[in-house]
Amino acid sequence: MMENANRPLPLAEALAHIESRANGTLANAPKDVDVKRIRRRLHMTQRRFAARFGFSVATLRHWERGNRKPRGAALVLLNVIARYPRAVLRAIS
Numbered sequence: 565m566m567e568n569a570n571r572p573l574p575l576a577e578a579l580a581h582i583e584s585r586a587n588g589t590l591a592n593a594p595k596d597v598d599v600k601r602i603r604r605r606l607h608m609t610q611r612r613f614a615a616r617f618g619f620s621v622a623t624l625r626h627w628e629r630g631n632r633k634p635r636g637a638a639l640v641l642l643n644v645i646a647r648y649p650r651a652v653l654r655a656i657s
Contacts, residue, residue, distance in 0.1 A: 597642045600628040606649055
């Protein structure tokens, strides 16, 4: 058992992960994005961008106006679209 003394227990690791998420310090958290900038860089209208990537136009407008921020899977997808737009477009075509 002495060999594992320096290794964190799985429960301790899980609790640290949960705590870091609650504090907003998760190392792998997706970055905030400028949705309007991404859309314009792709030369798409709001309707086309929303339809192409599975967002509602109303949600897209809220993001672009700053009333709301994308979260969760939408934020991850927007980060991927921002970095690799061609790959995403190929994957969903």
